[in-house]
């Protein structure tokens with residue numbers, strides 16, 4: 001493997017690595033606008049020029065692969081001069097809209113000016129004017145004046161979505177980023193162009209003028225809108241989420257995410273939240289969550305005493321975390337209840353919506369994880385649930401974060417089946433069809449208000465993190481389930497999700513050796529379960 | 539000067555652009571190509587061109603035979619031969635004459651080059667404005683197909699060569715070989731990052747050899763008469779003859795074929811009849827607008843070959859000799875050029891896109907007597923930031939005139955400052 005020396009630091013990198021990436025390894029950031037690790041090399045901004053010993057002139061780092069023994073300097077007088085010159089050139093025709101620009105605070109022009117610019121303006125002529133505030137797609141607004149013509153957005157639409165909506169028109173100083181008059185930037189990943197735009201030329205309608213980015217806090221987490229589990233950063237301000245942005249994970253989503261997932265936080269956050277318990281005859285004093293849990297337990301106990309332990313059913317959920325599913329299974333087994341697994345997409349999900357890229361037809365974040373727990377715990381199928389409901393062998397049902405009524409068609413359980421239940425409980429973050437039908441509904445924190453792990457479609461175990469605190473009086477799954485177990489007379493301590501995961505990993509060969517710590521920010525593949533030993537083979 | 543007529547030989551023959559005339563009355567007459575294709579090994583043809591030392595006539599002067607050697611041996615895709623007839627360099631109008639007067643010799647050169655490279659397809663990229671040239675070339679191609687010199691199994695051999703004309707749309711930058719390739723592919727004519735070089739990854743991802751029209755038209759002579767005959771013209775390092783297109787303030791502007799190394803002074807005073815109307819020579823741009831300007835003194839010392847012109851700080855370039863007499867306003871002349879480059883930059887590279895316009899703005903300020911003393915350093919500083927820092931050489935080409943004009947003719951520019959005009 002080639003060894004290169006960058007500013008005196010020797011690093012060994014894979015053959016073919018370009019100097020920008022090699023420099024990262026040496027702890028150096030070479031400034032650049034047009035280079036992007038997931039797009040082809042354009043080499044047009046000319047910001048990343050470095051000097052290579054033995055070379056005739058500075059070269060762009062992005063298009064220079066390492067050679068063994070290469071000695072590179074990224075901070076010579078010539079390099080500094082050229083960077084400053086590129087910035088001065090870019091600002092010649094730049095509008096400096098910073099006060100009203102959404103990119104301000106995370107703008108490469110701003111940042112690089114501070115680090116590499118700081119010259120006294122020599123501009124005397126007027127600036128080239130270009131179109132502003134162009135509505136080019138469902139989610140994206142274009143300001144051509146702010147564009148530094150790096151062509152990242154063009155390459156994204158050509159190479160990643162292969163929809164080719166954007167082009168740079170005209171030439172010279174009149175070059176213009178734009179879209180064909182008859183076209184719209186309406187591909188399903190369109191907002192990604194606003195992430196990769198190094199300046200405020202492309203902005204997201206949903207985020208425009210919503211926040212000054214420097215006030216936002218960031219939490220790395222996972223998108224829960226489908227089984228792909230794109231890695232994201234959730235940006236929030238005073239307990240309110242303002243945007244999702246993709247976070248690089250080459251095993252999952254590179255640096256991208258779909259628009260639906262990106263905007264899913266609005267629904268998760270505000271839409272039809274269940275913030276208070278619901279049941280008929282609810283008294284003011286019973287809004288206290290512990291009282292509510294006791295109420296639930298009391299009524300389950302009544303069914304148990306009438307029909308026996310097995311008449312109580314718990315349902316695992318493809319939307320709940322591994323930890324929550326594990327706890328549901330433990331509560332069920334502690335009280336001798338029946339356990340079911342009902343998968344299927346939430347109500348209103350499009351059918352067969354899989355684009356072979358990131359968007360998965362399975363709109364649940366944890367179908368694979370729930371299935372694992374279901375198999376481990378011997379949970380029964382939706383068909384078995386239908387049969388049990390028909391036969392009346394299950395008389396009380398607890399659904400945790402699983403809209404079994406709303407998605408009845410997809411799950412194979414007809415909605416009317418639930419009418420016969422003596423006691424039907426929904427534990428849910430949102431008011432859905434199950435909550436509407438249930439005898440009691442208990443509010444639950446969303447995945448953005450809690451910690452846990454999901455297993456994505458490809459078997460990658462990933463941690464999601466609590467981004468904001470749950471609303472007043474709303475518990476997280478890992479708090480609620482042990483409380484319910486205890487109210488039902490079982491012994492169960494309240495463990496943190498990390499601790500729950502630890503106990504789960506101890507039981508499941510697929511998770512052997514994994515922990516929240518090991519999973520870190522980029523997750524880990526399920527361990528291939530070792531085939532059962534053939535008797536007498538050793 | 540008849541002995542120099544490698545390239546212009548057929549121009550005086552009426553209707554040489556017709557294949558019958560070309561075959562009966564002109565030199566080569568497709569017999570050279572026939573001999574090469576039917577009797578020679580491709581490698582021997584490549585070697586002959588290399589030995590002849592034929593250097594690219596498009597501007598950079600890179601040895602053609604050496605460039606041909608860059609095509610990878612076991613490429614999985616075919617090699618394309620591309621004739622660069624975009625001729626956009628201001629002051630240059632030689633390829634146009636070749637195409638209008640003698641398209642068959644050019645095609646014959648391309649057949650030989652195509653055979654040497656075993657290329658199944660050749661393109662001729664003709665500047666959009668050159669309507670007559672394009673018609674003559676297309677007609678000549680059709681005739682060559684009809685005669686069995688192009689198409690399947692030419693000259694009855696197993697070698698096939700298709701030839702296609704591609705018209706430009708008036709962008710100078712499409713003459714840059716990778717911009718030209720983008721354009722042939724149907725894309726905006728943006729030059730491409732190198733490496734990879736076109737000989738390795740060119741048009742449609744296949745190895746492609748781009749040669750200038752004049753380069754290709756020089757080839758039949760080399761294969762007909764041999765390396766030694768060709769090398770009797772020119773100098774050791776710049777062999778052969780070249781077309782020089784003289785424009786501006788001489789008595790007899792025109793296209794002249796001269797052996798390389800020919801004294802520029804002799805070209806101006808003997809060949810072109812001297813400076814017009816008895817005026818005095820002020821300046822010469824010897825190799826198309828991108829070449830640094832020479833003062834009268836420098837011009838009178840220089841010889842027209844790659845090395846001599848380098849020595850006086852300029853270049854042979856495309857051989858477009860632009861002559862300026864003492865009536866020329868150098869500020870105006872430079873403004874004309876800076877405007878051209880600002881207009882023609884493709885706009886990909888930050889320094890070129892913004893720099894060409896800024897140079898033009900400042901030179902315009904001189905022209906309008908609004909410049910200040912600081913503008914000299916400012917221009918030179920911008921030039922420095924634009925030199926060797928871009929994807930293609932257009933940026934450097936824009937810089938050469940500015941640097942040379944304002945340093946060599948500084949006094950004229952001084953007069954245009956606010957100070958100089960007393961304003």
Ligand SMILES: Cc1cc2nc3c(=O)[nH]c(=O)nc-3n(C[C@H](O)[C@H](O)[C@H](O)COP(=O)(O)O)c2cc1C
Nearest residue numbers: 594595596622624625626713714715749750753931
């Ligand atoms: C801005 C620019 C414009 C160019 N225009 C032309 C042109 O019109 N014709 C040409 O033959 N070469 C032109 N060239 C040079 C080509 O890039 C290339 O070097 C040449 O076609 C190679 O042919 P040759 O080796 O036979 O000279 C241009 C180069 C630059 C940088």
Ligand code: SF4
Nearest residue numbers: 097098101107199200
């Ligand atoms: S892109 Fe926006 S924030 Fe960045 S410099 Fe321009 S106006 Fe300011």
Ligand code: SF4
Nearest residue numbers: 147148150151153197
């Ligand atoms: S809009 Fe943004 S991403 Fe697109 S070319 Fe301009 S600066 Fe680059």
Ligand code: SF4
Nearest residue numbers: 884886887890928930
């Ligand atoms: S140097 Fe100028 S013309 Fe050449 S690629 Fe860059 S911007 Fe385009």
